[in-house]
Amino acid sequence: MTETVVPEPTQEQAALFAKVRRMMLIAGLTTTLAVAAVLIAIGYRLFRSEGSAVATDVTATLPKGARIVATGTAGDRLVVTLDVGGMTEIRTFDARTLRPTGQLKFVSEP
CATH class of the missing domain: 2.60.40 (Immunoglobulin-like)
Incomplete structure (x- = not known):
């Protein structure tokens, strides 16, 4: 069996790979932060809402005249x-x- 030998990347290629990895890490962290913010906002709205208002009948008495x-x-x-x-x-x-x-x-x- 013959193994395919992958040549070592040049210095320019290695720098480009590092830059792409760094950009992908930043994009992944930004996406994760955005999804977390949306989930937190949805959770806050769900647990903070007090539900629908219950209809009540109230009679307030006013002073005479x-x-x-x-x-x-x-x-x-x-x-x-x-x-x-x-x-x-x-x-x-x-x-x-x-x-x-x-x-x-x-x-x-x-």
């Missing part, structure tokens, strides 16, 4: 502006649970 002037949202809060007998009042509610989170009253100085 009060009327709603304006409503709005601010981030994850529902903001309701009331006029209570000439006095302005702002009430905030959590948008997901509709629980009251704060109340701000404005009065005129005497």
Whole structure:
């Protein structure tokens, strides 16, 4: 049996092979990093999501004679502006649970 003898690469060829290997290593590491980033983003979204919001019916009682002037949202809060007998009042509610989170009253100085 005769064995095929592979000639030794020249110095230029060896430098070219080393450069190609280095470029392939960089490309492989970049691809691995990109795939890991995508998997981390998908995992974060899956485990961070709180699911769909459950529909709830809430009845909020207003003071006698009060009327709603304006409503709005601010981030994850529902903001309701009331006029209570000439006095302005702002009430905030959590948008997901509709629980009251704060109340701000404005009065005129005497």
